[in-house]
Amino acid sequence: VLADDPPLRRELETGGLFGAREARGRGIGSALKLHERAWAVEQGVRCIRWAFDAADSLQAYLAIRRLAAFARRFSPAPESPDGLAEWWLGSSRVRMRLEGGRRPPDLADYLEAETPKLNPAALDARDLPVPCDSPGAPQRSLALVEIPPDIQRLDAVDGALAKAWRDQVQAVLRDAFQRGYLATDFLYLKGERLPRSYYLLSHGEALLGL
Numbered sequence: 083v084l085a086d087d088p089p090l091r092r093e094l095e096t097g098g099l100f101g102a103r104e105a106r107g108r109g110i111g112s113a114l115k116l117h118e119r120a121w122a123v124e125q126g127v128r129c130i131r132w133a134f135d136a137a138d139s140l141q142a143y144l145a146i147r148r149l150a151a152f153a154r155r156f157s158p159a160p161e162s163p164d165g166l167a168e169w170w171l172g173s174s175r176v177r178m179r180l181e182g183g184r185r186p187p188d189l190a191d192y193l194e195a196e197t198p199k200l201n202p203a204a205l206d207a208r209d210l211p212v213p214c215d216s217p218g219a220p221q222r223s224l225a226l227v228e229i230p231p232d233i234q235r236l237d238a239v240d241g242a243l244a245k246a247w248r249d250q251v252q253a254v255l256r257d258a259f260q261r262g263y264l265a266t267d268f269l270y271l272k273g274e275r276l277p278r279s280y281y282l283l284s285h286g287e288a289l290l291g292l
Contacts, residue, residue, distance in 0.1 A: 092125070092126050092127045092128055092129075093127065093128065093129045093130075093131065094122055094125075094127045094129070094130045094131070095130075095131050095132065096118065096130055096131070096132045111144050112144060112148055112149070115144070115149055115169075116149075116180075118130065119169070119171055122171060123171055123172070127171065128170060128171060128172060129168060129169060129170050129171065130169045130171065131166055131167060131168050131169070132145075132166075132167050132169075133157040133162070133164035133165070133166055133167075134164060134165055134166075134167055135163065135164060135165075135233070136153075136156070136163060136164060136165035136229070136251050136252060136255060137163065137229050137230065137233045137244075137247055137248045137251045137252075138229075138233050138234070139229055139230070139231050139232065139233070139268075139270065139279040142165075142229070142265075142268045142279070142281065143268050143270065143279075145165075145167040145169075145268075146167070146265060146266070146267060146268040146281070147186075147267060147268040147269070147270075148179075149167075149169060149176070149179070149180070150169075150173075150175050150176045150178075150179035150180070151167040151168055151169040151176075152167070152168055152264050152265060152266045153165040153166060153167055153168065153255075153259075153264065153265040154166075154168070154259050154263075154264040154265070155259055156252070156255070156256060156259070163248050163251075163252050165255065165265070186267065187267075188269060188271075189269035189270065189271040189278070189280060190271065192224070192226060192269065192282065195224075197222075197224050197225065197226055197282075198218070198220075198221070198222060198225050198226065199225075199226045199227075199228060199280070200217050200218045200219070200220060200225050200226065200227050200228075200254055200258075200283075201213060201214045201217035201218070201227060201228050201250060201254055202214055202228060203228050203230075203278075205275060205276060208239075209275055209276055210236065210239065210240060210243060211228075211230050211231070211236075211247075211276060211278075212243065212246075213246055213247050213250040214250075217250060217253070217254045219257060219258075219261070220258050220261060220263055220283055220285070223284065223285045224282065224283065224284055224285075225258070225263070225282075225283045226269070226280040226281065226282060226283070227251070227254050227255060227258070227265075227280060227281040227283060228278065228279065228280050229247065229251050229279050229280070229281065230244070230247050230279070231270070231276065231277040231278065231279045233247065233248070255281070258283050261285075262285055262286060263283040263284065263285050264283065264284055264285075264286075265281045265282070265283060266282055266283070266284040267281070267282035267284075268280070268281055268282070269281075269282055
């Protein structure tokens with residue numbers, strides 16, 4: 083769907099990417115989105131939007147870390163668990179990420195800067211991540227929101243725990259979006275026992291380079 087809103091700001095809404103579990107992590111989704119970007123730029127499109135599973139670390143990594151999209155709202159469907167990625171194709175943010183410019187900060191950088199975690203997880207006896215009981219609300223310009231590193235595996239092992247994670251991620255992000263925060267990066271750290279995955283929330287649009 084192409085929309086003029088206003089003139090010279092043509093926008094395109096596309097479907098999400100879904101693939102077999104064994105094909106994930108091979109760069110197929112990235113290649114498809116980059117092909118889509120090239121076509122859209124030729125058509126004069128400035129922004130592509132698509133829904134992605136906000137609790138799925140691979141989908142979030144592709145949209146927000148790899149492609150430099152961001153999210154500030156959920157899909158308009160009632161109670162949808164899907165975030166809505168916004169990919170401003172010609173922005174300096176996107177161009178720098180795709181051209182492989184300066185390395186973006188990683189999770190270690192934000193932890194060293196004492197960026198607050200709104201919902202730090204614990205590990206249970208099975209080494210599965212468990213959402214915290216009382217998530218906080220963002221107070222500073224930056225904050226971290228944890229999500230499980232592999233929600234599909236969690237769905238297969240413990241569906242109730244996976245649902246608890248989906249509910250918490252949706253609640254924390256919806257609250258942050260309403261307060262003017264955006265999910266502007268996605269961060270991954272391979273821990274000694276379990277990888278950890280976080281959204282980086284930033285307040286306001288000033289640094290997006292749209």
